[in-house]
Amino acid sequence: MPGKQSFWPFLVVLVFGLGAWLDWAVLRVPAGLVLILLTPGWLVLRLSRARLTWWYRAVLAAGISFALAMSSLLVLELFAVTATPTVVGVLVAGVTLLLAVADLLVGRFANRLTAAPVAPRLSRGSVPPVRRLAAPVLAGLLTVGLAATAWGVSVASERDHTSVTFTQVGLVPLNDAPRTLTVSVTNREGRQVAYRVVIDAPGAEPQEMPVTLDDGDRWDQRVTAAEAGTVEVTVHGGSEVPTGARSVRAVVL
Numbered sequence: 001m002p003g004k005q006s007f008w009p010f011l012v013v014l015v016f017g018l019g020a021w022l023d024w025a026v027l028r029v030p031a032g033l034v035l036i037l038l039t040p041g042w043l044v045l046r047l048s049r050a051r052l053t054w055w056y057r058a059v060l061a062a063g064i065s066f067a068l069a070m071s072s073l074l075v076l077e078l079f080a081v082t083a084t085p086t087v088v089g090v091l092v093a094g095v096t097l098l099l100a101v102a103d104l105l106v107g108r109f110a111n112r113l114t115a116a117p118v119a120p121r122l123s124r125g126s127v128p129p130v131r132r133l134a135a136p137v138l139a140g141l142l143t144v145g146l147a148a149t150a151w152g153v154s155v156a157s158e159r160d161h162t163s164v165t166f167t168q169v170g171l172v173p174l175n176d177a178p179r180t181l182t183v184s185v186t187n188r189e190g191r192q193v194a195y196r197v198v199i200d201a202p203g204a205e206p207q208e209m210p211v212t213l214d215d216g217d218r219w220d221q222r223v224t225a226a227e228a229g230t231v232e233v234t235v236h237g238g239s240e241v242p243t244g245a246r247s248v249r250a251v252v253l
Helices: 008-022 025-038 040-048 054-078 085-115 134-162
Strands: 166-173 180-188 193-200 208-215 218-224 229-236 245-252
Touching: 008 040, 008 085, 008 134, 025 040, 025 054, 025 085, 025 166, 025 245, 040 054, 054 085, 085 193, 166 229, 166 245, 180 193, 180 229, 208 218
Parallel strands: none
Antiparallel strands: 166 180, 180 218, 193 208, 193 229, 229 245
């Protein structure tokens, strides 16, 4: 019943914390699964003080818990924290502990109110349908809100990653031509860049050539080594720090 106090969420958090501290998978894994898949959503529904069937409560609790877990992963990514299972479990355990304390305080306050004389209440059958739907609607809105927040953080994080500028240099051997390689330079700088490409192949004089590329363009050229040794390609220009140059090497036999 929603009005009764439940202390098993505290026990789950305690078992998970003990397993993480002692590095005992036999404690950490089962308690972590309960934290991720059930406990936070179950506590959110308890705070709504809704009378739901057990299967309806289980489905909503699983959905809300999953949304909270996904949101925790995106929050960790936003703050550049490695999302290991233990770190995610600790974060969800902290949220669960806060919800459990809130449920405990609300339960104590509700018990004090019910201890005082109250006016007669309507029977279960006379409860308006709108009130019966309040808890499921609230849980659904919470789930949608968490999912929307997760999506927004994901889009912002992806935008930050795609805003990184770089120049890609490749040196790939050709199977149908001995000692022949393809040199490639791809501009991902977000602007037009004038490069200076230096190619040093065994048995030949170094080649130096200017290459100007718009953002997203790629330049290719074949290089053939006259003898065995190391082919080195150095590209000057772009946003590479600190010298503005990057090199690739390949050994030909």
